[in-house]
Amino acid sequence: xxxxxxxxxxxxLLLVFAIMSYLTIEDNPxxxxxxxxxxxxxxxxxVINLYKSNGIGSMRIYDPNPDTLQALRGxxxxxxxxxxxxxxxxxFRYIAVGNYVLPVMKNIQSAITxxxxxxxxxxxxxxxxxxxxxxxxxxxxxxxxxxSSFINPIISFLVENDSPLLANIYPYFSYIGYKQSIQLPYAxxxxxxxQVQDENLQYQNLxxxxxDAFYSALEKAGGANLRIVVSxxxxxxxxxxxxxxxxxxxxxxxxxxxxxxxxxxxxxxxAIETYLLLGNKHKTEYFLLLI
Numbered sequence: 001x002x003x004x005x006x007x008x009x010x011x012x013l014l015l016v017f018a019i020m021s022y023l024t025i026e027d028n029p030x031x032x033x034x035x036x037x038x039x040x041x042x043x044x045x046x047v048i049n050l051y052k053s054n055g056i057g058s059m060r061i062y063d064p065n066p067d068t069l070q071a072l073r074g075x076x077x078x079x080x081x082x083x084x085x086x087x088x089x090x091x092f093r094y095i096a097v098g099n100y101v102l103p104v105m106k107n108i109q110s111a112i113t114x115x116x117x118x119x120x121x122x123x124x125x126x127x128x129x130x131x132x133x134x135x136x137x138x139x140x141x142x143x144x145x146x147x148s149s150f151i152n153p154i155i156s157f158l159v160e161n162d163s164p165l166l167a168n169i170y171p172y173f174s175y176i177g178y179k180q181s182i183q184l185p186y187a188x189x190x191x192x193x194x195q196v197q198d199e200n201l202q203y204q205n206l207x208x209x210x211x212d213a214f215y216s217a218l219e220k221a222g223g224a225n226l227r228i229v230v231s232x233x234x235x236x237x238x239x240x241x242x243x244x245x246x247x248x249x250x251x252x253x254x255x256x257x258x259x260x261x262x263x264x265x266x267x268x269x270x271a272i273e274t275y276l277l278l279g280n281k282h283k284t285e286y287f288l289l290l291i
Contacts, residue, residue, distance in 0.1 A: 033060040033232060033277040034068070044071035051077055058093055060231060060275045080166070080231060080275070092121045096166055096231065101125075102153055109161055122163040125154060126231045129167075129174065129210050132217045137198035138266065141213030142220050155223040164273075165223070166231035167214050171206040172251075176240065182206065188235075188247060189254030201265040207233070207255065212266040230259075230274040252276065 034047055042050075048071040051059060060080035061068055072079070078093035095112075097105045109123045129135070131151065133144040143151050158165055175187040185191040189205045196203040203209045211228065218226050235251035236243035259272040 032056055033062075033275045044068040048072060048075050048077065051075075058273075058275070060096075080229075094122050094124055094164070094166065094229070096124055096126045098125065102150070102157060105154070105157060109157075118161070123161065124158060124163045124166045124229075126166040126168060127151070129169065129213075132213050135210065135213035137196055138203065138209045138212035139198050139201070139216050141216035143217045148221070152221050155218065155221050155226065158226055159223055164227040164229045165214070165218065167211070167228050168232040169207060169210050169214075169230050170233060171210060172235050172243075174206060174210060176242065184242060184247075188250045189258060190250065198265075203265060205254075205258070207258070208264040211272070212264045215264070215266050227270065227273075230272060232275055232277045234277040 032051070044065070044067045047068075050056075052075060057076070058078045058080070059072075064081060072091075076091060078091045080094040080096050081092060095108055097108065105123050105125065109118070112118050112121050112123065131144055131147045132141050134140040134142055155165070157163075171187040175182045175184065183191065183195075186195050186204075187206045189207070191204055194202040194204060196209060201212075203212075211230065214228055218224065218228070233255060235248045237245045237248040255274070255276070259274045263270050263272060
């Protein structure tokens with residue numbers, strides 16, 4: 001694998017590989033995304049072998065790349081797939097339909113149900129923090145009026161089919177957008193003591209607060225029993241004064257340890273299934289290169 005063109009990204013990748021070495025499927029709710037944009041990327045077969053050798057049992061991919069699907073055959077790795085596609089000997093876990101297209105979700109669900117796979121494959125859609133308004137404190141979280149007309153029917157669909165909501169949780173973006181009120185340690189899991197008191201719930205990190213704001217919004221929209229899968233999370237290693245290798249290292253290390261051992265205050269008994277996305281630039285497009 002040759003990735004020396006981008007030293008900050010290489011350092012972050014090496015860090016995550018080292019962390020992965022002691023994770024096992026049995027005790028680890030953490031998984032990884034796999035994107036195909038970037039330079040000097042390893043081959044799909046090398047990536048799949050890396051997942052298998054480190055006990056990583058789930059993957060998110062953003063398109064049904066034939067080479068990736070071929071490499072996944074017989075691997076036992078479960079997928080979040082962002083577009084509908086089916087291939088024999090590939091174990092699908094979630095199918096993520098983009099842009100909240102409910103008719104497409106229903107059509108895919110019908111096909112899955114007809115094939116008798118409704119308990120094995122779940123259809124959902126990926127969303128992100130800006131759709132939740134009034135997110136401070138987390139208990140005030142609700143879906144923005146501008147999205148409620150299409151998000152509420154989707155929530156009903158998810159409830160009906162016992163599917164989770166996929167949510168991209170990025171404390172980095174919340175932090176850089178509100179530096180006047182959010183401290184960096186709160187975003188990096190390094191704050192000491194309680195930072196936010198929300199009724200009887202206490203928050204020490206921004207990741208939990210953002211995730212629980214989603215749960216609060218779901219409760220208000222009829223999805224109180226829905227589970228959330230964190231379909232993306234990460235921290236850039238360059239492109240902004242706070243996008244450094246050290247900060248990325250701190251975020252990924254602490255996030256991995258956090259989701260392995262801790263639930264959110266609002267869902268104290270709910271494991272946090274989380275997919276890490278690695279990248280190197282400040283802008284949104286930086287979340288492209290994965291292991």
